[in-house]
Amino acid sequence: MSVEARPVRPFAFWRLVGSEISLMLSRRRNQLGLVILAAVPVVMAVAIKTSGDTGLMVSVANGTVLPMLALMMESAFFLPLAMSLLAGDAIAGEAHGGTLRYLLVTPVGRARLLAVKFAGLLVGAFFGTFLIAVVGLVAGVMVFGSGASMTLSGTAITFTESLGRLALMALFLALMMTAVGTMGLFLSTLVDQPLAVTVGCMVVVILSWLTEATSQLAWLQPYLLTHWFLQFADVLRDPPLWSRAVKGLGVAAAWMAVTGAAAWARFTSKDIGS
Amino acid sequence: MSEGGAAVVTSGLTKTFGHQTAVDDLALEVPTGSVYGFLGPNGSGKTTTIRMLLGLVHPTAGHVRLLDEPMPAHANRVLPRVGALVEGPAFHLHLNGRDNLRRLDAADATAEARTSSARIGAALERVGLTAAARKRVKNYSLGMKQRLGIAAALLQPHDLLVLDEPTNGLDPQGTREVRHLVAGLAHDGTTVLVSSHLLAEVEQMCSHVGVMSRGRLVAQDSLAGLRRAHGVRVRVTTPDLAQATDALTVLGLDEVASSAGEGASGQVTAALGDHAVEAVVPALVSAGVRVLGFSADSASLEERFVELTGEGFDVR
Amino acid sequence: MAVLGVALAVPALVQTTAKADPTLPPITAQQLVADVIAAKPVAMQGELTQTMDIGLPEVPGGVQKPSTLDPLNLLQGSHTWRVWYDGKQSARVALVDGTSEAAVITNPTDTWVWSSSTREAVHSKTPETSGAGPREELNLTPAEAARKLLTTADQSTTVSVAGTTTVAGHAAYDLTLTPKSGTTLVKKVSIAVEATTKQPLRVQVYSTRSSDPAVNIGFTQLSFAQPDPAMFRFTTPPGTKVTEKSADTTGANDHPSMPTKVDPKSGHKPTVTGQGWGTVVVADQLSDLSGLPAELQGVLSSFPKVSGTWGSGRIFEGTLFTVVVTDQGKVAAGAVPAGTLFAALG
Numbered sequence: 001m002s003v004e005a006r007p008v009r010p011f012a013f014w015r016l017v018g019s020e021i022s023l024m025l026s027r028r029r030n031q032l033g034l035v036i037l038a039a040v041p042v043v044m045a046v047a048i049k050t051s052g053d054t055g056l057m058v059s060v061a062n063g064t065v066l067p068m069l070a071l072m073m074e075s076a077f078f079l080p081l082a083m084s085l086l087a088g089d090a091i092a093g094e095a096h097g098g099t100l101r102y103l104l105v106t107p108v109g110r111a112r113l114l115a116v117k118f119a120g121l122l123v124g125a126f127f128g129t130f131l132i133a134v135v136g137l138v139a140g141v142m143v144f145g146s147g148a149s150m151t152l153s154g155t156a157i158t159f160t161e162s163l164g165r166l167a168l169m170a171l172f173l174a175l176m177m178t179a180v181g182t183m184g185l186f187l188s189t190l191v192d193q194p195l196a197v198t199v200g201c202m203v204v205v206i207l208s209w210l211t212e213a214t215s216q217l218a219w220l221q222p223y224l225l226t227h228w229f230l231q232f233a234d235v236l237r238d239p240p241l242w243s244r245a246v247k248g249l250g251v252a253a254a255w256m257a258v259t260g261a262a263a264w265a266r267f268t269s270k271d272i273g274s
Numbered sequence: 275m276s277e278g279g280a281a282v283v284t285s286g287l288t289k290t291f292g293h294q295t296a297v298d299d300l301a302l303e304v305p306t307g308s309v310y311g312f313l314g315p316n317g318s319g320k321t322t323t324i325r326m327l328l329g330l331v332h333p334t335a336g337h338v339r340l341l342d343e344p345m346p347a348h349a350n351r352v353l354p355r356v357g358a359l360v361e362g363p364a365f366h367l368h369l370n371g372r373d374n375l376r377r378l379d380a381a382d383a384t385a386e387a388r389t390s391s392a393r394i395g396a397a398l399e400r401v402g403l404t405a406a407a408r409k410r411v412k413n414y415s416l417g418m419k420q421r422l423g424i425a426a427a428l429l430q431p432h433d434l435l436v437l438d439e440p441t442n443g444l445d446p447q448g449t450r451e452v453r454h455l456v457a458g459l460a461h462d463g464t465t466v467l468v469s470s471h472l473l474a475e476v477e478q479m480c481s482h483v484g485v486m487s488r489g490r491l492v493a494q495d496s497l498a499g500l501r502r503a504h505g506v507r508v509r510v511t512t513p514d515l516a517q518a519t520d521a522l523t524v525l526g527l528d529e530v531a532s533s534a535g536e537g538a539s540g541q542v543t544a545a546l547g548d549h550a551v552e553a554v555v556p557a558l559v560s561a562g563v564r565v566l567g568f569s570a571d572s573a574s575l576e577e578r579f580v581e582l583t584g585e586g587f588d589v590r
Numbered sequence: 591m592a593v594l595g596v597a598l599a600v601p602a603l604v605q606t607t608a609k610a611d612p613t614l615p616p617i618t619a620q621q622l623v624a625d626v627i628a629a630k631p632v633a634m635q636g637e638l639t640q641t642m643d644i645g646l647p648e649v650p651g652g653v654q655k656p657s658t659l660d661p662l663n664l665l666q667g668s669h670t671w672r673v674w675y676d677g678k679q680s681a682r683v684a685l686v687d688g689t690s691e692a693a694v695i696t697n698p699t700d701t702w703v704w705s706s707s708t709r710e711a712v713h714s715k716t717p718e719t720s721g722a723g724p725r726e727e728l729n730l731t732p733a734e735a736a737r738k739l740l741t742t743a744d745q746s747t748t749v750s751v752a753g754t755t756t757v758a759g760h761a762a763y764d765l766t767l768t769p770k771s772g773t774t775l776v777k778k779v780s781i782a783v784e785a786t787t788k789q790p791l792r793v794q795v796y797s798t799r800s801s802d803p804a805v806n807i808g809f810t811q812l813s814f815a816q817p818d819p820a821m822f823r824f825t826t827p828p829g830t831k832v833t834e835k836s837a838d839t840t841g842a843n844d845h846p847s848m849p850t851k852v853d854p855k856s857g858h859k860p861t862v863t864g865q866g867w868g869t870v871v872v873a874d875q876l877s878d879l880s881g882l883p884a885e886l887q888g889v890l891s892s893f894p895k896v897s898g899t900w901g902s903g904r905i906f907e908g909t910l911f912t913v914v915v916t917d918q919g920k921v922a923a924g925a926v927p928a929g930t931l932f933a934a935l936g
Binding site for chain 1: 325328329330331332349350353354356358360361362363364365366367368369373376377378380381382383384385386387426430
């Protein structure tokens with residue numbers, strides 16, 4: 001007897017991506033993480049409402065300024081931490097739990113599984129970033145309303161226009177976080193301990209921030225992802241300053257290419273011993 | 275795949291981790307349609323071999339052919355025809371049994387999404403987990419996890435099933451069920467490779483046996499063939515172990531082995547083969563061996579394996 | 591291999607891609623200098639980066655460093671500017687460091703200084719001018735910096751055209767000023783002059799102490815298109831604190847910590863020794879050190895102590911200039927090594 005060779009189904013890749021996303025969402029820890037990410041703009045809204053002051057970027061705020069500030073705050077630590085956790089789960093977590101070997105003998109080709117994991121991290125980065133933006137926007141409109149705002153250059157912009165700029169900021173930051181996640185994905189192919197991946201990824205992020213504060217290492221700064229995180233503020237200038245944001249995205253693309261290729265090289269040749 | 279060919283063939287298969295050789299020059303041959311018992315004590319290299327068969331671990335040297343295709347080069351073509359349970363079941367503990375199977379079904383690019391639920395339901399039914407399908411795997415007993423692992427291997431029809439220690443953690447009832455399952459699958463034409471450290475289990479389930487010891491395949495034959503090949507073994511009790519060993523070797527007996535016993539004397543055993551049993555004692559005496567005891571009997575499979583592997587087996 | 595290739599591509603993404611030098615018709619140094627001085631200001635808009643390595647201890651801050659026009663900030667580290675200029679009397683210069691912005695907007699009637707981090711605007715009437723060039727705030731554009739250097743160039747300087755280069759996509763001559771004096775810390779000044787408009791696009795000042803430029807101000811992006819006139823207007827956003835200033839004090843009181851304020855405090859005219867690049871200025875009786883702003887005193891006390899036949903004091907040895915402040919309140923400064931200053935003090 002011989003089993004008939006079954007054809008590969010259309011959309012099989014996207015079915016597994018869907019499975020990956022629902023797996024990520026099913027984890028209690030990730031749910032908690034999303035709540036924390038969303039809580040930051042709400043807490044900021046309450047703090048601004050009760051204390052009166054602001055520390056806002058601009059003197060005239062509408063509802064979009066709060067999510068912008070929340071994104072700025074969370075880009076330093078919370079968002080990279082969220083990406084580090086997801087990256088830890090991606091390969092190392094599956095290896096640690098033994099589920100990796102079952103995926104691979106199913107079979108999911110190794111390159112395909114890595115692509116699925118990357119897609120999952122991409123979705124995670126966008127979901128986390130836009131969650132902050134949307135929750136922040138709702139809280140912001142409640143505190144500041146939906147009137148006009150102003151740019152860093154001191155010019156007025158309408159609510160609709162500032163919504164567009166908020167979306168651009170979130171998009172930029174989501175791509176930056178995808179680069180952090182890709183770096184974490186590489187670490188995830190190196191070890192079988194998800195916690196080690198998370199720690200390793202955060203060590204890279206924190207060392208990058210320290211480098212940012214060390215003038216002797218100024219030559220190194222343009223190569224680091226963190227150097228470009230806050231560059232999204234450039235879209236709040238009038239006219240928006242694209243050159244640095246584009247450079248930042250270029251650096252993020254380079255990080256994704258290098259660490260993604262390293263992850264591929266490592267994962268496709270690795271012995272799955274757990 | 276030709277009937278009567280081999281579902282699994284390895285040649286010179288070797289895996290070293292650093293200085294340690296886990297699998298050494300393995301020439302495995304699992305005939306198509308057989309239930310092959312891959313027997314060996316824990317740590318003898320069975321699991322590493324199975325990982326190499328499935329492309330999880332890259333061999334240091336040697337080749338693997340699975341269902342007439344080279345591995346791991348054609349993994350994407352071969353593995354859809356292979357079901358596997360590797361080194362114990364592993365699942366996402368926070369998901370229930372059904373969701374875990376759904377995840378593995380989604381991972382199979384050849385599986386149709388539309389019929390997923392039916393497949394999963396049938397597989398759960400087959401291993402008797404329908405009632406527990408909505409329970410988190412965290413709350414499963416080891417036996418239930420084992421059955422869920424087998425269910426995962428049964429999601430799709432397969433030409434070859436690789437089951438690594440499938441009865442681990444199962445109660446006698448569960449073990450019996452697995453045995454029936456394997457028998458049923460074999461009857462339907464599926465080749466089954468079952469690894470085990472339990473001789474009794476292999477004797478009850480398998481048509482063929484390969485014995486692993488310290489990374490090497492020390493015997494491989496059909497169960498009947500192995501039994502036949504035992505023949506008669508002679509056993510000499512003597513204090514002169516070295517002289518007895520020499521004398522039996524000079525006489526032309528095979529598989530001469532000596533073991534020190536309690537006190538001054540020990541035992542020397544050998545396969546009698548075609549030799550006349552009455553010639554043995556005179557030969558020993560003329561060689562100056564003090565024969566304290568002599569017997570000639572058919573050894574059990576178990577004794578045979580103890581000799582081959584130098585280790586005992588757990589016997590139920 | 592792919593990994594290596596991408597890794598090598600990263601610097602190209604970060605730094606401007608190096609291109610072969612453009613081919614331009616040959617020009618003599620004299621002609622080029624004349625062209626630069628004769629060149630009419632043209633409308634332009636673009637982005638500049640400024641990198642200062644003059645030896646001042648840098649205040650760390652990284653990307654979160656706020657945009658502030660404080661000179662102590664501008665004399666160190668890297669800064670990015672955006673510039674709009676209509677070629678006449680209207681200009682907008684914005685410092686766009688970090689997540690804030692500081693800008694000077696000037697048009698024939700009004701001048702605004704805007705700071706997004708303090709949310710303050712300073713307004714003044716633009717003084718009537720007899721068609722003078724850009725305002726004081728525009729000193730940092732290469733145009734003004736280059737012009738100043740070219741007018742002060744004299745017998746002490748070798749002026750040559752060292753070749754061609756490309757700045758922000760524009761072909762340019764590399765006008766190089768090399769001090770003849772061996773006593774100065776300035777190795778050379780390199781000015782990239784745009785080939786057709788003769789506008790300086792980049793100024794680099796090299797020190798004898800470092801192979802990288804100590805001062806590097808240049809366009810990274812530049813267009814000679816006429817900017818939108820809206821760029822030269824400023825409407826005070828609601829909620830902004832506005833300070834009105836009369837025209838004649840604009841600028842002068844903006845920066846109370848500016849070191850230029852120190853000299854007028856002393857009753858005596860400073861003495862000047864040496865000439866050209868080796869000039870040393872000695873200011874007598876800066877009688878009251880404690881009268882200095884606290885910020886400057888802090889900087890001063892961080893400099894190492896030094897002593898000699900001339901007495902003792904503190905020394906700042908930068909890449910381009912040296913300053914000695916004696917305990918008696920004498921100040922000696924010059925683009926020269928410490929020994930020259932000691933000699934001038936003794």
